[in-house]
Amino acid sequence: MKTPITSYVVKLVSHCNLNCSYCYEYNMGDLTWKSMPKYMSLETVQMLSKRIEFHCLQHNINEIYINLHGGEPLLYGIKRTKLFFETLESVLNGIKIHWGIQTNGLLLNKKWIELFNQYKVHLGLSLDGPAEVNDKYRVDHQGIGSYRKVELAVQQLFSDFGNQIFSGILAVIDIDTHPLSVYHHLKSLNPKAIDFLLPHGNWENLPPGKSTTSLMLPNYANWLIPIFDEWFDNDTGHLQIRLFEEIIEQLAGGPGRLETIGLHPVSLVCIAVNGDIEGVDTLKSIPGEQILRLNISSNNLDDVLVHPKYNIRQKGESVLSDQCRLCDLLTVCGGGYLPHRWSAKNQYCNPSIFCSDLTKLIRHINRKVSYTLHLLEQNNSSYAGAPVRMS
Ligand code: SF4
Numbered sequence: 001m002k003t004p005i006t007s008y009v010v011k012l013v014s015h016c017n018l019n020c021s022y023c024y025e026y027n028m029g030d031l032t033w034k035s036m037p038k039y040m041s042l043e044t045v046q047m048l049s050k051r052i053e054f055h056c057l058q059h060n061i062n063e064i065y066i067n068l069h070g071g072e073p074l075l076y077g078i079k080r081t082k083l084f085f086e087t088l089e090s091v092l093n094g095i096k097i098h099w100g101i102q103t104n105g106l107l108l109n110k111k112w113i114e115l116f117n118q119y120k121v122h123l124g125l126s127l128d129g130p131a132e133v134n135d136k137y138r139v140d141h142q143g144i145g146s147y148r149k150v151e152l153a154v155q156q157l158f159s160d161f162g163n164q165i166f167s168g169i170l171a172v173i174d175i176d177t178h179p180l181s182v183y184h185h186l187k188s189l190n191p192k193a194i195d196f197l198l199p200h201g202n203w204e205n206l207p208p209g210k211s212t213t214s215l216m217l218p219n220y221a222n223w224l225i226p227i228f229d230e231w232f233d234n235d236t237g238h239l240q241i242r243l244f245e246e247i248i249e250q251l252a253g254g255p256g257r258l259e260t261i262g263l264h265p266v267s268l269v270c271i272a273v274n275g276d277i278e279g280v281d282t283l284k285s286i287p288g289e290q291i292l293r294l295n296i297s298s299n300n301l302d303d304v305l306v307h308p309k310y311n312i313r314q315k316g317e318s319v320l321s322d323q324c325r326l327c328d329l330l331t332v333c334g335g336g337y338l339p340h341r342w343s344a345k346n347q348y349c350n351p352s353i354f355c356s357d358l359t360k361l362i363r364h365i366n367r368k369v370s371y372t373l374h375l376l377e378q379n380n381s382s383y384a385g386a387p388v389r390m391s
Contacts, residue, residue, distance in 0.1 A: 004059035007268040030284035049091035067100040105153030122167035129182035168193030193240035200285035203343035221360035
């Protein structure tokens with residue numbers, strides 16, 4: 001039985017008003033954006049609604065997640081975005097849509113906030129840290145840092161009722177920065193959640209900070225662990241850090257929700273501006289790997305479920321490398337995120353390029369959580385404890 005699709009990343013716009021140097025859309029070799037329409041057309045929006053409706057009916061789905069991306073999705077404009085919401089909501093009448101949008105915030109203003117409030121859209125802001133951190137990579141087409149403009153967006157978010165829609169910050173990790181300074185800064189902006197993202201890279205194109213001689217150095221884990229410790233001791237309950245929560249959930253035997261870690265089958269597709277169905281858009285970090293040759297104009301969403309490339313994300317342990325299958329962290333880590341496993345020789349049958357980091361981080365979290373549970377158990381004889389799985 002195939003896992004049906006319940007989450008959609010929809011690319012409304014193929015261009016961006018920033019030119020972040022690490023961006024997998026534009027700066028890691030993929031050029032498909034150049035031949036895309038600039039904006040998703042109304043015809044494509046209508047076709048998308050019908051394809052989603054059909055898929056939901058076929059699989060008895062009554063609740064879905066749609067996350068708007070670009071390029072920069074606010075370049076779609078308020079009128080077109082409103083029409084997008086209206087079209088989807090009207091065709092998918094009776095199906096609960098959880099809306100999200102991921103923006104760089106540069107164009108955010110009161111009118112956008114009103115629209116997002118109307119449709120209860122969760123807004124994620126992309127920001128890597130304070131100005132000196134953020135502006136290293138998150139620059140415009142003239143090479144000018146974006147921090148000051150994003151700061152204005154954050155102020156907008158806290159005006160009137162904007163803070164109700166501000167769901168979180170997505171920050172790409174730069175291991176040359178001080179982790180706690182970055183964490184304290186992002187926390188000071190009062191997000192409900194922070195997503196720390198590993199930069200993209202694979203066995204052919206190593207991520208920043210990794211070289212053929214330093215692959216075993218867990219430098220990303222070393223950056224994340226001080227943040228985990230502070231978050232776990234002081235901030236759980238009022239601030240979500242999804243990577244940490246996911247690892248804890250997987251350690252406790254839970255199903256997990258992130259596609260970046262764990263063995264569970266994914267239920268997410270990406271729809272490109274021209275209606276192409278892509279498995280995972282971050283595969284653009286390996287030019288051409290995202291292409292499935294499916295388009296909503298001629299394919300049902302069920303077609304993606306049987307596509308061999310999409311299937312890699314459904315088969316769990318059976319498609320992983322021997323090293324991962326024998327690893328005692330397999331059920332928690334799952335071999336790491338798909339794009340980070342790729343090599344020209346073995347395709348996706350490799351451990352993650354961040355294996356040493358995942359190993360150190362998961363073991364650290366396991367130790368700390370287990371010790372805390374042990375103390376709780378000692379202090380409260382009625383506490384039954386929780387299982388912590390490592391294999
Ligand atoms: S920790 Fe490394 S070897 Fe173990 S499952 Fe993850 S990527 Fe594979």
